[in-house]
Amino acid sequence: MAEETLRPPHAVDSLLSLLDQTAAVVEGDVTDLRSEYSPRTGPWTVVTLGDVRTHLGEAPGELRLKQVGGLLPDGRQLVVSHVPRFVRGARYVVFLRNTGWSLSPVLDEQAFRVESVGGREVLVGAEGGLVSGLGSAGVRQTAPVFETVDLTGARPALRAGVEAAVPEALGREAFVSLLQNHLRARGLSVTGAFREEPVVTASALSVSVTPASGQVPAKGLTPSQPERDIPPGRP
Known part of the structure; x- marks a missing residue:
């Protein structure tokens, strides 16, 4: 696909804008997590999803999700906001973009781990x-129940005091069924193609973060606060 024919990304600020930029909704197992680096493009983390099941749209049986951030040659890690972290061996439900992208082909951190x-x-x-x-704003979520995924990709622990599932929490089948029913009721569908490679290198969009007064970045981390996958001048 020629880059000039790609749809530009725009802000995900509603359920409609989320679905409009979705090429496919898939689930798969994280079979591999590895870092790639080159002086020209910087560090990237490549997530491989195997045993892929496609719920909406079209996708291959194995997916390679290339995301900006990861190990630098000196052993430090480039940490990027708005890019989901994956747990090796876990199964995920993932929304894939149908637009050009520079940070991640996963749409607006919409990657949900099965627990x-x-x-x-x-x-x-x-x-x-x-x-x-x-909801009208997108996928609804409860207050945090699990810790966030750390840089090692280890499976996060359940937070202290949480002993049972929140009653309204949904599993895979219920969530996918809800999505399908929502689209069907409104005569909508997900369209477009998932693009495996970025349009531009994210290094061109990254801006270093200056720690707040009195704060020191964690040793070995290079923080970065890139723009979301939105063209300049767009909200």
């Missing part, structure tokens, strides 16, 4: 909350 709480399957978002439904 079990109180013997019940749940989906966990980037901040540790549980998926609880759909």
